[in-house]
Amino acid sequence: MRSTSGLSDVMRLSSEEATRFCRRHVMPEVLWCALCRVADSIVESTFADQSVRRPALLEELRSYAASKAALLKPVVGSDVKIASECFYHFKQARRRAEASGRQHPAPGDLLLQLAEHVDPEIDGLLRQMGSSAQRLAQSCYQRLKTATPERVVAHPGAATTPAAQKSLLDTFAIDYTELARRNQIGPVIGRRKEILTVLQVLARKQKNNPVLVGDPGVGKTAIVEAVAIHSLQPTAPPTIRKKRLVELSIPQLLAGTRYRGDFEERLNGVLREAEQNPDVILFIDEIHTVIGAGATGGAMDAADIMKPALARGRLRLIGATTPEEYRKYIESDPALERRFHPIHVEEPTPEQTFEILQGLRESYEAHHNVIFLPEALEAAVQLTVQYIPDRRLPDKARDALDQAAAQARICTLSFNGEDAVESRIEIGRQHIAATIAAWKGIPVEQISESERERLKSLAERLRQRVRGQDHVVQAVAQAVQMARLGLSNPDRPNGVFLFAGPTGVGKTELARALAEQLFGDEGTLVRFDMSEYMEPHSVSRLVGAPPGYVGHDEGALLVDAVREQPFCIVLLDEIEKAHPNVMNVFLQVFDDGRLTDTKGRVADFRNAIIIMTSNLGAEEGADQDRGVFGLQPRPDAADQLSDSVEAAIREHFAPEFLGRLTGIHVFHALDxxxxxxxxxxxxxxxxxxxxxxxxxxxxxxxxxxxxxxxxxxxxxxxxxxxxxxxxxxxxxxxxxxxxxxxxxxxxxxxxxxxxxxxxxxxxxxxxxxxxxxxxxxxxxxxxxx
CATH class of the missing domain: 1.10.8.60 (Helicase, Ruva Protein; domain 3)
Structure with a gap:
């Protein structure tokens, strides 16, 4: 190991101690003995702060080292080598010194490293002296932090590195203005209203701190990037012209803070720099993370530290968060909320999203070496709106374009080799459809142009699987066709059907056939046996247990199933056996097409079809319609069965339940x-x-x-x-x-x-x-x- 003037005395003393114990290698306990002998003001002050007498500790350490020493022939100091474990400690001490802006490590750096990685036996010796390794490390850290470089480093000529004078903002922040000057920020299309509102709030004298509140993926960060780009324009207003917009990372500020006061010192230093430089505008993404950040051991969190600076108006800050997190964290702290001005960022319309994709088109084409056809941009907007309702524009449309181009390029290179590197692939609607089909696990034909043909022949294909129930098949097919073409209520499920009739006549089979024909696989049938939900408390299995109850951390069966697979058939078998409390849960689903669990997660049923089965009234109807020998039904058997079943259904179910159904379909007995x-x-x-x-x-x-x-x-x-x-x-x-x-x-x-x-x-x-x-x-x- 290369020696330095700061640790040369420690290495010399370690060699002497190792020779005393007949050691060929310097071990950690030997380094502790050397530190008890070295003449260094930081080490001496650290032990003095903890009332630890170094001579007494040295005797105890030597006794401990002697008990571990092997009976080997004594060696001279020049033959002693540093063990790999101690070499690691020297290396880490050097890194600590460099991080503090010093060229050479000092004995204090090595003492801090050893105290933080102490052996239990040595920690026990320190505790016998009335201290501990942890308290020793804290004291040493404070001594190193407050001492001047000349006092820390044994070598008086050591100079500080440029890192010592490096700005905290340069260390913990990303300069958006510099990125914009280098053209490393993509173009921002639209959002003129939101950008102007941000500029107006920044121009205020006090409480000039806008917070962008919007769902994930709507473009909050893009608005901040647009402000950075606008600040470089000659026509920019004076409030942002030639200003420096930097993003401050709270996790990066927290990283490496071991002791109380470290985080507060960093954050206060950043705020001081921002206040002293009026050209600096801070941006904190996920602004809610300041709540509780750094609050350990009774220390103040980042929000409490920032409140005075925000109120004075000398610090300008832009935040971004989601509506849920704004309500949960920011609004719950009135003192913090009044210092911000919320700006709600709505999801762009499909037309605005298409313009955004047009602006991003060139950069994505250059990155993937492809050509996006106009139909691809239209499909990215249209299909993501239709099939990915749980995400927001423009993020989901942009991801669809990006993934489709990457998939097409990789597949081409895999099959065609190097010859395809220079060729440009045309990305069309079929590529976007294939990408979304892979994301959602649905057949690509369903989201392509051939769906129209599939819908036209839906009834005929269903009849091939369900025989003797043409009246039900035709009615269900017509309702599904109307919903799939967008002619029904878009805020409801694609269909809510109640299948009634005798057992074994094809009710469940029709549900399976619909799953296969519409979604390509019977696996998209999500079945719930409602006989398992006969108790009032069983509703918690569908939407989750309330907070504080057993099972709250477990999933909600119905909500989780539809969130994972929104394009599905939900089969509620024997619905008449469910408890009324369970039935009430489905009223919201039938009417609004959505269901919220106890954790606030929303399941979207607008792309699902809900089918319920029931045997109510079937037995009475079967007794009435039996003909000769029970083989051939009476001429009016079907009508009598339908009347009996419908009467039983209307007697059992509440009117508000029946009024939300797309249709009640009675299956006839089989001849x-x-x-x-x-x-x-x-x-x-x-x-x-x-x-x-x-x-x-x-x-x-x-x-x-x-x-x-x-x-x-x-x-x-x-x-x-x-x-x-x-x-x-x-x-x-x-x-x-x-x-x-x-x-x-x-x-x-x-x-x-x-x-x-x-x-x-x-x-x-x-x-x-x-x-x-x-x-x-x-x-x-x-x-x-």
């Missing part, structure tokens, strides 16, 4: 014709599952008759049909596949009826009736090779 279509659908799904096994089914007509005879039920709907197929067909196919070796080519498996059973036979095998077993298995001679 045999519809059940035959449902069997076809189930068999088609089974065929898809058999494709990996290279098996194709061929069912005889009487097989369908057996499945209908076994599984048809007007009371339970389609579920018994599925159970019959599982019992009679799926289990036999599974048994056959397990017994057979894997097929290399596709084969046809014929399904035949044998009284109340099904028989399975390969179509290309010459089999007779006697060759088939009762269970449908093949004999050994019939198995394919």
């Amino acid at each position: 045999k014709t519809t059940c035959r279509e449902i069997v076809d659908k189930f068999i088609a799904k089974l065929q898809q599952q058999l494709e990996p096994h290279k098996v194709r089914l061929d069912l005889a007509d009487d097989v369908y008759d057996l499945l209908l005879e076994t599984g048809f039920s007007r009371q339970y709907g389609a579920r018994p049909l599925q159970q019959a197929i599982d019992r009679l067909l799926r289990t036999e196919i599974a048994r056959l596949l397990l017994d057979e070796p894997p097929l290399l080519e596709e084969r046809i498996l014929s399904v035949l009826r044998a009284e109340n059973r099904l028989r399975l036979v390969w179509a290309d095998a010459a089999l007779s009736e006697s060759d088939l077993t009762d269970t449908g298995k093949l004999t050994e001679s019939e198995r394919p090779e």
Whole structure:
């Protein structure tokens, strides 16, 4: 290690102490012994402040060092080396000195470093002397801070570095005016009204401190940057002409402050510089962070320190914060609030955002080496407004452009290599749509031009999955089409439907089909079983527990689900079982399309579809409409079922609940014709599952008759049909596949009826009736090779 005149005595004494203990390396306890012997005013004063007698401490340290010393042959001082741990302490002492503006470290710097990283045994020795390592470090720090450089450094000729005279504003602030002079701040489009208001407040004699209050992403910082750019213009008003606008970072002021008074000293120094220089205008982003900043151990926080300077008018300060944080922190302190003038920054309109993107277009094109087509700018505004309602313009539109360009450029370079470096990619609407689709987890077709075609055929595609309920499918499809085209109330969900009727008739299936057709995946179906919400306190599971109650830190199931996936189908199964307190929660959702949890977070339901299911009145209606043998309904069965269900619904639910629904749709009981279509659908799904096994089914007509005879039920709907197929067909196919070796080519498996059973036979095998077993298995001679 390179020696300095400041620590040369310590190193020499350390070598002597190490030799005394037969040590080849200088360890921390040896350095403590050397500091107890060195002649240095700071070290002597530090021990004297703590009433620690250095000779007595030296004897204790030597005893401790002797107990650790190895029985080695004594070495001369020149052979002693510094251990890596002590080398680190010397290095840190040098850094402390340089940070204080001194060229050479002093013994006091090393004492402070050792006291802050003391061994527990040495700290125990200090406590025996009536002090501690922590108190010793505090005393040493204060001595170093108040002493002159000539007194701290043993070398009298040491000079201070330029860092010693460096301004605190230069250290802890960012000069926006200098950035604007270097053209390192992008153009600011619009916001003329807000900029003029800021200038007017700065021109006041007292309380000339504007605070920009707006949601994240609306452009508060951009307004401050515009003021910095405007200050360099010859036409700028005298209040800001040639002024220096700097951003003060509270976290940076706090960084490195270990002891009480450090933060106050830094902040007061910054405020003094700003007051003494009338050309300085401070800017603090997230101004609410001054509340409580630095308030440790009974010290004053930054807000209390700044209040006198703000009231005198000699300090001009611009702040920025959000409405929630302004109300929570600034308004709660009237003495601080009256020193600020709030300026509300609203979200720009889509037209204003388009102009902002036009102004930023050139810089983004140069950065990504792309060309933004006009349709891309329009799509960035339009699609982000429609699909990202939880964020604000212009930030979300700018992010969409930036991400789309980055994604297109990276993909091009990945596939085309160096040849694509110089080529400029054209970014169009499809790139923006793909970016937003990836952000929100929705199919890109949904936010592209093809959605119109998808909406036109929505009813037909829903009928392919839900059979026998054409009246409900058509009504739901029309309501969804109207909402998706923007012709319904934009502040409500895209639809609020109540599906009623017997069990197993397709209520939940229609919800799944809507999720797949509208959002591309059944995973966008968010299902809540309302039988779990029969108690009044269960409402806290949906919106969270109130503050102070158990579970407040846990999430709110409904709010969290919709916040994470705003484009979804919310299925409230068996809604009639929910407690009235739970029902009241949904009134706000049905009417305003939003729900706030107990933490103040808002879930946006305007892009969701809410579907509730109920079996109210279905049993009474089923008793009335049973026909001959319960197979064919009476001619007026559907009307009687609808009347019975609607009467039960209006009796159970409150009028204010029913009045907020888009529609009440009663599902009819299934007849045999519809059940035959449902069997076809189930068999088609089974065929898809058999494709990996290279098996194709061929069912005889009487097989369908057996499945209908076994599984048809007007009371339970389609579920018994599925159970019959599982019992009679799926289990036999599974048994056959397990017994057979894997097929290399596709084969046809014929399904035949044998009284109340099904028989399975390969179509290309010459089999007779006697060759088939009762269970449908093949004999050994019939198995394919």
